[in-house]
Amino acid sequence: MRIKVNAKACTGCRLCRQVCTMEKFGEVNPKKARLRIEAAFPEPGTYRPRVCTQCGACARACPSEAIIRDDRGVYHVDPERCTLCGACVEACPLGVMMRWEDGVPYKCDYCWRCTDTCNTGAITRVD
Amino acid sequence: MIFGFGGNSIRINLKTQDIQRIPLENRFAREWLGGRGFISKILYDEVPREADPLGPENKLIVTPGVLSGHLAPTGSKCCFGAISPLSNGHGDSTVGGHFGPELKFAGYDLLIIEEIADKPVYLFIEDDRVEIRDAAKYWGLGSIEAEKLFKEDLGEDFEIAIIGPAGENLVKFACVSHDYGRQAGRCGIGAVMGSKRVKAIAVRGTRSLPTYDVKGTLDFTSAIIKRTAVHPNMAPWQKYGTAMFVGWANEHGVYPTHNFQTTFFDRYAGIDGQPLVDKLLVSNKACFGCWMNCGKYSKVQLPGKPVVFVEGPEYETGALCGGNCGFDRIEDVAYNNWVCDNTGIDSMSGGGIVAFGMECYEKGLITREQLEGHELRWGNVDDFEHFVDMIIYRRGIGDWFADGVVTAASRIGQGAEHFAVQVKGQGMSGYDGRGAPAMLLSYMTADIGAHHNRAWTITMDEDLGKNVIRGKAKVVVYLQHIRPFFDTASCCRLFWGEVDVTAEEHIDAIRLVTGWSDYTLDEAMRLSDRIWNLNRAHYLERNGGPGRKFDYPNARFYEESIPTGPSKGSKLSLDDLNIMLDEYYEARGWGKNGNPSREVLADLDLHDVIANLDKIGMLAELTTPLPQVRGERYKPKAF
Numbered sequence: 001m002r003i004k005v006n007a008k009a010c011t012g013c014r015l016c017r018q019v020c021t022m023e024k025f026g027e028v029n030p031k032k033a034r035l036r037i038e039a040a041f042p043e044p045g046t047y048r049p050r051v052c053t054q055c056g057a058c059a060r061a062c063p064s065e066a067i068i069r070d071d072r073g074v075y076h077v078d079p080e081r082c083t084l085c086g087a088c089v090e091a092c093p094l095g096v097m098m099r100w101e102d103g104v105p106y107k108c109d110y111c112w113r114c115t116d117t118c119n120t121g122a123i124t125r126v127d
Numbered sequence: 128m129i130f131g132f133g134g135n136s137i138r139i140n141l142k143t144q145d146i147q148r149i150p151l152e153n154r155f156a157r158e159w160l161g162g163r164g165f166i167s168k169i170l171y172d173e174v175p176r177e178a179d180p181l182g183p184e185n186k187l188i189v190t191p192g193v194l195s196g197h198l199a200p201t202g203s204k205c206c207f208g209a210i211s212p213l214s215n216g217h218g219d220s221t222v223g224g225h226f227g228p229e230l231k232f233a234g235y236d237l238l239i240i241e242e243i244a245d246k247p248v249y250l251f252i253e254d255d256r257v258e259i260r261d262a263a264k265y266w267g268l269g270s271i272e273a274e275k276l277f278k279e280d281l282g283e284d285f286e287i288a289i290i291g292p293a294g295e296n297l298v299k300f301a302c303v304s305h306d307y308g309r310q311a312g313r314c315g316i317g318a319v320m321g322s323k324r325v326k327a328i329a330v331r332g333t334r335s336l337p338t339y340d341v342k343g344t345l346d347f348t349s350a351i352i353k354r355t356a357v358h359p360n361m362a363p364w365q366k367y368g369t370a371m372f373v374g375w376a377n378e379h380g381v382y383p384t385h386n387f388q389t390t391f392f393d394r395y396a397g398i399d400g401q402p403l404v405d406k407l408l409v410s411n412k413a414c415f416g417c418w419m420n421c422g423k424y425s426k427v428q429l430p431g432k433p434v435v436f437v438e439g440p441e442y443e444t445g446a447l448c449g450g451n452c453g454f455d456r457i458e459d460v461a462y463n464n465w466v467c468d469n470t471g472i473d474s475m476s477g478g479g480i481v482a483f484g485m486e487c488y489e490k491g492l493i494t495r496e497q498l499e500g501h502e503l504r505w506g507n508v509d510d511f512e513h514f515v516d517m518i519i520y521r522r523g524i525g526d527w528f529a530d531g532v533v534t535a536a537s538r539i540g541q542g543a544e545h546f547a548v549q550v551k552g553q554g555m556s557g558y559d560g561r562g563a564p565a566m567l568l569s570y571m572t573a574d575i576g577a578h579h580n581r582a583w584t585i586t587m588d589e590d591l592g593k594n595v596i597r598g599k600a601k602v603v604v605y606l607q608h609i610r611p612f613f614d615t616a617s618c619c620r621l622f623w624g625e626v627d628v629t630a631e632e633h634i635d636a637i638r639l640v641t642g643w644s645d646y647t648l649d650e651a652m653r654l655s656d657r658i659w660n661l662n663r664a665h666y667l668e669r670n671g672g673p674g675r676k677f678d679y680p681n682a683r684f685y686e687e688s689i690p691t692g693p694s695k696g697s698k699l700s701l702d703d704l705n706i707m708l709d710e711y712y713e714a715r716g717w718g719k720n721g722n723p724s725r726e727v728l729a730d731l732d733l734h735d736v737i738a739n740l741d742k743i744g745m746l747a748e749l750t751t752p753l754p755q756v757r758g759e760r761y762k763p764k765a766f
Contacts, residue, residue, distance in 0.1 A: 011420035013413035014225075015352075018198050022345045028197060029232060029335040031284075039283065042271050042307045042436045045409040045424045117349065119356040119418050120365070120411070
């Protein structure tokens with residue numbers, strides 16, 4: 001189970017970020033999204049979605065074992081255990097361990113709202 | 128807090144450096160909705176009638192409307208407005224990309240920029256921080272290179288609206304650029320920005336946009352995405368964007384060729400959507416929250432030229448910088464597109480005015496000596512680029528052209544006005560109205576001059592008869608209600624026009640984000656009517672009257688027949704134009720002289736306008752009953 005990225009198909013529309021925050025926070029604020037789009041303009045003129053691969057680097061970096069893997073293979077942050085040290089954010093190789101202001105870090109939990117919305121094939125759900 | 132909106136306006140005085148933040152009032156927001164509506168009202172109320180469009184009293188207004196920033200089909204737009212240096216009347220131009228949404232996320236629905244800065248500046252906006260900053264480092268740079276530098280200096284997630292050297296040098300068809308290739312192109316808003324010495328506006332917003340029903344909006348628009356993703360028109364739009372209509376417009380005999388000398392370019396196959404995709408395409412590029420991605424991002428390398436990257440060419444550029452200037456290779460058109468974008472001229476007016484220069488050169492009205500030893504031949508990239516350079520730096524006769532096609536024609540004389548293609552000083556969009564009379568009427572009557580976005584009628588002209596004159600005006604009036612509504616709400620009209628998202632669904636989206644449960648399409652259409660009448664009155668108050676005298680194109684469109692192609696032989700006479708205008712004024716509830724009537728203005732509660740027009744003797748009185756429904760509803764076919 002993963003999100004497959006086809007960067008060539010990404011158009012930079014950021015619908016994924018828009019629906020992510022509406023779904024997960026009930027807010028209209030794509031800057032809070034749990035995935036990113038890198039844009040390289042004016043040249044070479046390409047976009048690259050950055051999405052969580054559930055690689056577990058965040059969990060391994062967490063000194064307080066606050067990031068736990070569920071039986072789907074998806075990592076979640078336990079806010080009760082989190083000490084706000086930020087090690088997970090530093091450790092994420094794709095820059096998708098997110099933090100808003102000084103709050104508890106948060107991440108993609110494979111709700112599939114973004115992949116359901118993207119119709120160019122830039123990000124797709126693979127089971 | 129007002130749901131749907133950022134919630135604040137900012138008034139920036141560049142002379143005193145005073146920056147005022149003013150909460151947006153709910154009543155004002157609902158009455159004028161944003162975008163074009165805010166612009167129309169503020170320009171009418173605040174800019175003195177004698178103000179020079181490039182002087183301190185003109186105001187630059189930037190406003191993302193109600194749907195911008197929202198998950199709606201599709202809330203990507205931002206309107207830039209000012210008194211236009213081309214028409215000397217209300218001007219507004221809309222740009223997609225990400226700038227409008229970013230302003231909303233910073234908490235702003237409206238920037239009103241006043242006076243003139245002492246030195247080049249840019250406006251820095253990051254949530255509550257609003258600053259006027261020195262722009263010496265960026266002044267003089269091309270739009271594309273300067274945008275890159277701003278992002279390097281401020282951060283990749285700043286959105287930039289910027290002018291090029293053309294805007295700095297007050298070229299009257301200078302545009303405002305954004306996101307490496309999107310423009311608020313028309314009306315010369317870039318020249319107004321340049322006159323105020325504002326190189327750029329940089330914005331980053333991190334706030335949640337207040338939304339009445341987030342879940343409802345998410346469900347509503349998600350269903351529309353699912354439905355339209357499989358619409359038969361979606362795939363070609365995603366693949367080719369508007370570029371595919373180069374072929375279509377030729378096959379339908381409306382494609383401007385050699386400065387509108389004819390409407391069919393026999394070598395169009397080289398500059399259609401297919402060669403664009405085959406030869407140049409780097410990536411598909413979408414505006415904020417759009418799943419149609421009509422933007423095509425291209426890479427071009429011509430012998431002896433730098434490698435350039437450009438968004439496009441879209442249809443309008445492919446028409447006006449393509450066949451209209453005699454170019455038959457997509458690489459050349461894309462390079463011209465880049466020249467226009469980086470120098471900061473509107474590629475529509477820019478292509479149009481270069482084509483005018485080319486016809487002048489062909490006819491011997493301008494000489495090689497006047498062109499600094501160069502030529503100005505159809506289809507020659509070097510000539511195109513050199514002439515644009517003369518224009519943007521106002522060298523020699525470039526100075527005449529920098530002031531627009533009317534001034535250029537007047538300075539050249541010798542009958543050049545005949546083929547100086549424009550209405551009200553605004554160069555014509557990429558459709559020739561002789562093979563589509565309602566399209567010509569649309570240009571003639573548009574509030575900003577010869578621009579197609581107020582009412583695009585080509586398929587309607589074909590439905591009702593390609594050479595039919597009568598009976599179309601009321602449909603033009605309807606289209607001038609519905610199409611500008613999308614600029615007011617600041618969303619893209621393509622979903623309505625091309626993949627059958629209804630106008631009512633856009634109203635539903637407004638209800639969901641604002642909580643105005645009783646908002647109706649009738650209210651929105653009434654607003655369109657108010658804006659139209661306000662802009663007309665404003666134009667008359669600034670330019671005199673009667674209105675009719677401003678509503679004619681250059682004589683080519685009523686004296687010459689189309690010589691070649693599918694529309695060969697089509698011709699309109701001055702009588703034909705007058706018949707259409709008579710029907711149009713009647714459908715609007717205006718007098719026969721083209722002035723708004725007391726009756727229609729009263730019906731629209733524009734009582735201050737009645738008083739103002741009455742004072743200067745330009746208020747019409749109707750002798751027939753006021754039409755209660757103005758315009759006839761019509762759904763044009765998609766391309």
